[in-house]
Amino acid sequence: MRIEKALESKRHEVDFDNLNFGEKFSDHMVSFEYRDDKWQTPEIIPFGNISVSPAMCSFHYGQMIFEGLKAFFTGDRINIFRPEKHHERHNRSCKRLCIPPMEKELFIRVIKALVTLDSEWVPRGKGTALYIRPFVFATENFLGVKVSDTYRFMVITSPVGAYYKEGLNPVRLITSGAYTRAAKGGLGEAKTPANYAASLLPAEEAKHKGYTQVLWLDGIQDKFIEEVGTMNICFVIDGTLITPSLDGTILPGVTRDSVIILAKDWGIRVEERPISIDEVIAASKDGTLQEAFGTGTAAVISPVGEIRHHEETIIVNDGKIGGLSQRFYDEITGIQYGELEDRYGWILSIPL
Ligand SMILES: *Cc1c(COP(=O)(O)O)cnc(C)c1O
Secondary structure (H helix, E strand, O other): OEEOOOOOOOHHHOOOOOOOOOOOOOOEEEEEEEEOOEEOOOEEEEOOOOOOOOOEHHHHHOOEEEOOEEEEEOOOEEEEEOHHHHHHHHHHHHHHOOOOOOOHHHHHHHHHHHHHHOHHHOOOOOOOEEEEEEEEEEOOEOOOOOOOOOEEEEEEEEEEOOOOOOOOOOEEEEEOOOOOOOOOOOOOOOOOHHHHHHHHHHHHHHHHOOOOEEEOEOOOOOOEEOOEOOEEEEEEEOOEEEEOOOOOOOOOOHHHHHHHHHHHHOOOOEEEOOOEHHHHHHHHHOOOEEEEEEEEOOOEEEEEEEEEEOOEEEEOHHHOOOHHHHHHHHHHHHHHOOOOOOOOOOEEEEEO
């Protein structure tokens, strides 16, 4: 690996007590190419602009994918949460977008080296983290539609503040109405920018109506719950944890996977199956809907306080966080910050 260090750190320009999500970037980045049928020598270079041709095919046809994971400061080490699982998903996304996969060893080695070099950028406070954003884009320059022969893999990192400054605030969701996020056989299970492009207009309209995010229903019957924009979704009904099964339209979240593993371990009944919005409304009416929450790397657990579907509005757990939601949050963040034992081998630990 080649490492070119920045001449001076920009760390002093950043107010670490007032960090928003993904607005400041650490001093270095990973950047290397795929060509001649292989990934070339990895490089870490100073963070900065890159120069590309306006004919670069990913600008025109969107052949690109990304990942998102986090590193946490524990006092004497930095913990990266489930890099192997993120690598596995990285390669699955690559496969769907015809992008060459990357060996696990290389993926983890470059991330570890970047986080180690920029370890001063991992914020110190509870609830804060260094967000790690690996991504790949096709770099061949042409306007014909075909699979690119060359790619660039990059990793940038961004210090992020506590997602919840005043406790876990429940979000308000509205169902997708006329829009769908992904169709069967489409890109829904790949972490690729196109899915986000599709979600922008519906998300704007939801915000305009006073809701935090869109609750996506399936594209065929407009009935089965899929996920929430940047999060997977779970319901607790009559003591059972229910989350939509991964049917090809839903992004396989690492946090979702962690919640399922914990719930099973705690002896909670878990069902991964199709769940309709009508079932959730019915459970709300008969009093068996206990909790609803989103899962994702950014917020870990995001309690859902309200769901609007056409003329129907349901309030979940009086708009407050539920006991199980809080327990998942405490357990996962406890493992991330090294306060609880890493019982599942989820942590890649870098000693300082
Ligand atoms: C990344 C993402 C999630 C959450 O996945 P995590 O691995 O838990 O962060 C959920 N839905 C979509 C569409 C995503 O892109």
